[in-house]
Amino acid sequence: MPQKFNRRSVVKSLGIAATGITGTAALSGTVSAFAEGEQVEATTNLNTRKRPGTESSVVATVSPGEVGEIVNGPTNEDGYTWWGIHWLNRDVWGWSVERYLTSSGGSAGTDIVWPMNGVISSDYGWRTINGQDEFHGGVDIDNNNIGVGTPIYAARAGTAYTAYDSGGYGNYVYIDHGNGYETEYGHLNSFAVSDGQQVSRGDKIGGMGNSGNSTGPHLHFGIEQNNDPKPIPSDNYQNVSALGAINKDYSGL
Ligand SMILES: [Zn+2]
Structure with missing residues (x-):
């Protein structure tokens, strides 16, 4: 049986200010606010x-303004609407409450996206x-930081x-997308996939x-037909975000 929480303990367990919840709104879900692939940000420490x-269990407490990509959801549990989110900069997947999320305006859609944070x-x-x-x-993507x-x-x-x-390319991963299309990822120091493994966009591969x-640590990223x-x-010197949109429409590939 699920443990019953009073309001105070729910507020505490969510790690949010008590003033952030008023009336009964906190315990009612809303219609689907987000779509899979949409990028969202936290509006509070979440x-x-x-x-x-x-x-x-809590896997991370993200900061206001931190950006994640919707992976699963929505689902209702304990009176809240929850979304499964990949928090991009810390490489963490977890479920957060919809009420403390807002759309960041970005979306990866179904297209090919940047595979790493860097320049x-x-x-x-x-x-x-x-x-x-x-x-x-x-393109080569570097990340000295x-x-x-x-x-x-x-x-x-x-x-x-x-x-x-x-x-x-040294240690490299290539992903077969069908119809002769591949993406390739060179100069890796580790693999996070095995041969023939099915991956979703956003899965860590290495x-x-x-x-x-290679003249220094970097990623070589290629798209081939x-x-x-x-x-x-x-x-050159352009900053790119992991899973951020590339300025080209590859969705028909
Ligand atoms: Zn290269």
Whole structure:
């Protein structure tokens, strides 16, 4: 049997100010406010829990303004409406109460998204390395602030494979999206998938590293159609957010 909470203990267990709840509104759910893939932010210090319900253990307390992507929900439990959320910057999945969430205006939709938080250190197209022109069939994403091990996420759902290329991408993951399309993720320091594993967009697939032909820790991210690199719009020094939208419509791929 579920343990009964009085109002005070519910407020305490949610980790929110008592003044944030008035009348009966706190105990009534609303119609579906969000959609899967939509990005939301917390409006207060907000607990996110292993499962829906005030008795489930707290996996993190996120800060006001922190952004997550809706993964599951809604579901009603203990008088609240709950959403399963992937909190992007801390790589945590948990359930939080709808009342303390607001849309951040972003949405990953069904498209290919950026696989990592960082800054573009080498964009797509021709570049000159040691006086030699070479074609760069993807983008390099760096993250000095977090460094080796920064989580790399699947940019789109598909079937993941691991591989090693000593002269090039080092430890890399490629994901087969069907119809000849792949995304690839090079220079990893760790794998978080096994060969043939089905992944959803946003699943962690590995950690950023420096393996293969690499001048420092970074991610090489490529999108290919039948082994032919597809353009990825970006500029050097552009900041990108994990699961944030790429400025190109790949949804028809
Ligand atoms: Zn590269």
